[in-house]
Amino acid sequence: MQEHDKNHDLDELDRLLAVAAAPNVPVNAALMDRVLADASAVQARQAKPLPAPASQVPLWTRITDVLGGWQCVSALTASVCVGLVVGFSAPDTVSAFIPGLVDGTLDTEFGDGAFYGADLLGEDDA
């Protein structure tokens, strides 16, 4: 009999619990306003910065920057010019500086021995 009563109590409890269920309660307007204000503030803080506008820097300046600035570009230009001058200069320019080197008559005697420019250029003595 007692077991029956206990089961009856639990059945009654289940019924009451089912009626008591209320997952939601009404939210007053003030609380909802606070919650939404928090959301707006957080969204504003978390907003990703807009991408920077397309670069207004001139192309020549950007190239100069890539190469290391105007000083580096000046040095590079000077080196290129010197290289071109050396490359295109005629051989007689060299002869003017060192007479006898090209025709083999250059006398280059050091100490005991002597050799001529022709030796330097790989020509036979005969």
Add this chain to the structure above:
Amino acid sequence: MMPLDADTDISDDALMVLFANGEPQAAHLLAHRHTGRVLALAQRMLHDAAEAEDVAQDAMMRLWKIAPDWRQGEAKVSTWLYRVVSNLCTDRLRKRRGTGLDTVPEPQDDTPSVEARLISDDRVAAVRAAIATLPDRQRLAMTLRFLQEVPNPEIAAVMDISVDAVESLLARGKRALAEVLVKQQDSLGM
């Protein structure tokens, strides 16, 4: 951007992504879906309307902050919120116990008046009040299961325990609840 209807079927996970992308209507939908549930649990844990509102606002604030890092499919938003609320409430209950009885707010009086005791609704109020007398973990499990209608696996996730442990807590909670109510049976006409 496309306006979001209040009855939309958009999932909570999708709304979290939209929120993180700056969509203000996502905040409205999430707030209207969850603030009532969060507030209900906080009220049932704390029995103090003002404190419950503070906890609800705090829990929702944490939801907004976690939105950019939200991992879709890992946890339900409701489970995550219930967990936050239960932790916040547990902290507040511990502080209350540490501050002495004089500073503890009086619990809301759920005891029905003499006349109203004859009305069925008051028996429901008596059940809710009886749940409030249970130990913390039993109260949380009973509240989530029977008042918030949260399924057992979700309660297990909220409380970080196994489903078996949840079932055990609920069984003990129901026995304890029945004992409390039996003592009130005569006065409540149950």
